Amino acid sequence: MDPLELMTAASKRISPTFLNHEIGSDIEIVLYHLIKRLREDYEDFLIVSFQDAYASILKYLKSVYEDADEVFERVKIISVNPFIEEELNPDLSIKTKDAEIIIGRISGYLKTKNNTLTLVLGLDLYGVKYPDELVVILPALIRVLSKGDNNVLVTFDVKIFSEDILEIVNSFALNLFKFGIEVKENEIKRKFTVIRSPFLEYNLRSWYYTVTPTKIVFFPVTAEV
Amino acid sequence: MNKGGEILVKAISAALREVAPGLESVLEAHLKATLNKGLEVAYENPKEFKDAVSRLFGEYSARLLEMVIISKLKGRLGTEREINSLEELVDQIRAIYGE
Numbered sequence: 502m503d504p505l506e507l508m509t510a511a512s513k514r515i516s517p518t519f520l521n522h523e524i525g526s527d528i529e530i531v532l533y534h535l536i537k538r539l540r541e542d543y544e545d546f547l548i549v550s551f552q553d554a555y556a557s558i559l560k561y562l563k564s565v566y567e568d569a570d571e572v573f574e575r576v577k578i579i580s581v582n583p584f585i586e587e588e589l590n591p592d593l594s595i596k597t598k599d600a601e602i603i604i605g606r607i608s609g610y611l612k613t614k615n616n617t618l619t620l621v622l623g624l625d626l627y628g629v630k631y632p633d634e635l636v637v638i639l640p641a642l643i644r645v646l647s648k649g650d651n652n653v654l655v656t657f658d659v660k661i662f663s664e665d666i667l668e669i670v671n672s673f674a675l676n677l678f679k680f681g682i683e684v685k686e687n688e689i690k691r692k693f694t695v696i697r698s699p700f701l702e703y704n705l706r707s708w709y710y711t712v713t714p715t716k717i718v719f720f721p722v723t724a725e726v
Numbered sequence: 727m728n729k730g731g732e733i734l735v736k737a738i739s740a741a742l743r744e745v746a747p748g749l750e751s752v753l754e755a756h757l758k759a760t761l762n763k764g765l766e767v768a769y770e771n772p773k774e775f776k777d778a779v780s781r782l783f784g785e786y787s788a789r790l791l792e793m794v795i796i797s798k799l800k801g802r803l804g805t806e807r808e809i810n811s812l813e814e815l816v817d818q819i820r821a822i823y824g825e
Binding site: 525529552553557561622625626661 | 752784
């Protein structure tokens with residue numbers, strides 16, 4: 502399996518899946534390819550977006566891919582603390598920093614949703630703005646979203662928070678994939694690592710990757726990029 | 727560079743060192759190549775800076791960096807006002823320093 506196949510298969514088997522990333526790792530592009538592969542397999546597609554994260558990602562993807570609107574069409578949007586995201590007419594808009602209120606509103610909206618592909622974006626943005634709320638909202642959010650055969654994908658920047666916070670965040674991930682970068686003389690090398698997945702033979706394996714207009718190309722770490 | 731600009735540039739450098747170690751020089755090289763300017767463009771024209779960052783790192787990373795910069799400076803500015811964007815942050819700094 503190549504890494505995209507691996508992430509697709511792993512997320513279908515167990516959930517939630519955390520995509521840990523850092524600035525420069527082109528996580529938007531990864532999401533685009535992953536969602537494209539996954540969404541047909543689910544009845545509904547839901548995005549829980551904190552602090553305009555989805556609007557940011559969609560804007561970028563639309564500038565890169567002609568079919569970005571198609572890939573994200575008919576998505577249901579829960580927008581937490583939208584600033585510019587109101588333009589996307591979210592199905593539920595929540596404006597508070599209070600983690601318990603946010604979870605209560607999301608839970609009420611979802612009720613017993615099943616067979617849903619759910620993408621959680623911007624938890625890191627929310628955590629930067631309201632650091633005390635992050636550790637409260639995360640377990641509750643995972644509990645509310647991870648019901649039945651739902652597939653939950655969560656993106657999270659790993660460089661912003663302390664090791665303590667990261668350990669808490671990562672402890673909720675059944676699949677854990679890391680998208681990092683290595684910088685050498687103004688050149689960025691992107692690196693993907695499988696930290697945890699049900700495919701044990703792949704765990705702790707790494708690939709460098711580059712983004713082309715049509716696909717992501719992965720190279721085993723031993724190969725020169 | 728005026729006082730407000732200096733404060734913002736320092737905050738951006740600190741934010742980059744913290745959340746994107748190694749990328750400060752990459753960003754500076756990109757700003758130099760595309761705008762013929764340095765980090766000070768963030769104070770002169772925050773939108774232009776954000777656009778340049780998103781072209782280099784992607785829109786989400788640009789938003790993330792923006793939030794970290796805001797969180798680094800907000801406490802120092804002593805304002806209770808909600809700041810949601812770099813543009814609003816620069817407005818606040820300008821108002822405080824009368825620039």
